[in-house]
Every structure is written in C-alpha cells, then in structure tokens.
Amino acid sequence: MKMLVHMCCAPCSTASIAKFKDLGYRVKGFFYNPNIHPYREFKTRLETLKQYCREEDIPIIVEDRYLLDLFLRETVFHEEARCSYCYRMRLLATARKAEEEGINYISSTLLISPYQDHEQLMKIGSESAQKYGRTFIYEDLRPLFKDSIALSRERGIYRQSYCGCIYSEKERYYKHKNSFF
Numbered sequence: 001m002k003m004l005v006h007m008c009c010a011p012c013s014t015a016s017i018a019k020f021k022d023l024g025y026r027v028k029g030f031f032y033n034p035n036i037h038p039y040r041e042f043k044t045r046l047e048t049l050k051q052y053c054r055e056e057d058i059p060i061i062v063e064d065r066y067l068l069d070l071f072l073r074e075t076v077f078h079e080e081a082r083c084s085y086c087y088r089m090r091l092l093a094t095a096r097k098a099e100e101e102g103i104n105y106i107s108s109t110l111l112i113s114p115y116q117d118h119e120q121l122m123k124i125g126s127e128s129a130q131k132y133g134r135t136f137i138y139e140d141l142r143p144l145f146k147d148s149i150a151l152s153r154e155r156g157i158y159r160q161s162y163c164g165c166i167y168s169e170k171e172r173y174y175k176h177k178n179s180f181f
Contacts, residue, residue: 005029009160034090036068087124
C-alpha cells in the first residue's frame with residue numbers, strides 16, 4: 001500500500017512517518033508548503049526535511065519554489081479561515097501529485113499537531129483525495145506529538161516555533177489586543 005504523505009516539516013514527520021510505516025504503508029513524502037514565511041524559514045525547513053529523509057531513506061518529492069504569493073492570494077481577507085485555505089492548497093496538491101505518481105493513498109504530517117483543526121483536515125483531505133480518485137487516510141497522530149518533539153530534540157533536528165505562515169508568526173510573537181484578527 002503506497003501512500004504519499006504531505007510533509008510540513010522534519011519534526012512532525014518523525015513520529016508520523018514511523019506510524020504510517022507501522023500501519024503497513026510504503027511512504028513517499030511530498031513537500032509542498034506555500035504558506036511558510038519568511039523565505040529563510042522556508043529554506044531551513046526544506047533543508048532540514050531533506051536531510052531527515054536522506055537519513056531515514058524516505059523517498060521525497062520536493063516543490064522547492066517559494067510560492068508565498070499563492071498562499072497570500074488565497075488567504076488575504078480570509079485571515080480567520082486561513083487554515084482551511086492552507087489545508088486545501090496543500091492537500092489538493094498532494095492528491096494531484098499522488099495521481100501523477102500512481103499512488104492511491106494520501107495523508108499529512110499535519111495530523112500530529114494538536115494545534116491543527118482535525119475535523120477540517122479530515123474533511124478537506126477527503127474532498128481533495130476524492131477529486132483525484134485517491135483515498136485520504138485520517139489517523140489521529142496527536143498522541144505522538146510529544147514523541148515527535150523528543151525525537152527531534154534527541155536528533156538535533158531544527159524545530160520551528162510557529163506553524164509557518166505570516167499570520168501564525170504574528171500570533172506567536174506579537175501580543176497586542178488591537179490586532180486585526
């Protein structure tokens with residue numbers, strides 16, 4: 001059973017990929033993250049993930065173009081719902097790539113995060129997969145979140161301090177009551 005897994009970053013991939021392998025999937029990674037800001041953060045996450053995949057012998061397809069403008073076009077004036085737009089962009093791209101690669105199953109390492117909206121991920125993942133004749137595999141990986149933190153620390157893997165987008169960066173570092181969202 002081949003699975004194309006959208007990978008947001010190396011730390012989230014550690015325990016997620018191990019779990020999917022334990023479930024019997026032959027995993028191939030897919031890095032497509034137009035949301036990540038700034039560019040240096042994008043490059044750091046990408047290089048860290050590529051290194052992790054080399055070390056673990058995980059095949060990976062990389063979209064290395066910096067497509068922040070696409071993310072911003074989708075989310076501007078929809079800041080409150082930006083995560084749904086972001087999930088859709090990334091999971092549609094994953095399903096489309098799975099179709100190109102002849103892989104029937106897709107999923108995402110986003111499922112490890114207790115900060116992500118799992119109902120939205122499940123809904124959007126299923127819709128995206130269906131559009132391309134694939135199957136979205138939902139697995140609640142949140143119980144493995146602390147394991148992913150421990151594994152990344154143990155291995156010295158760069159771990160970011162915010163989800164990735166400009167909005168999450170603002171929420172993480174700018175604590176002001178009169179924020180626009």
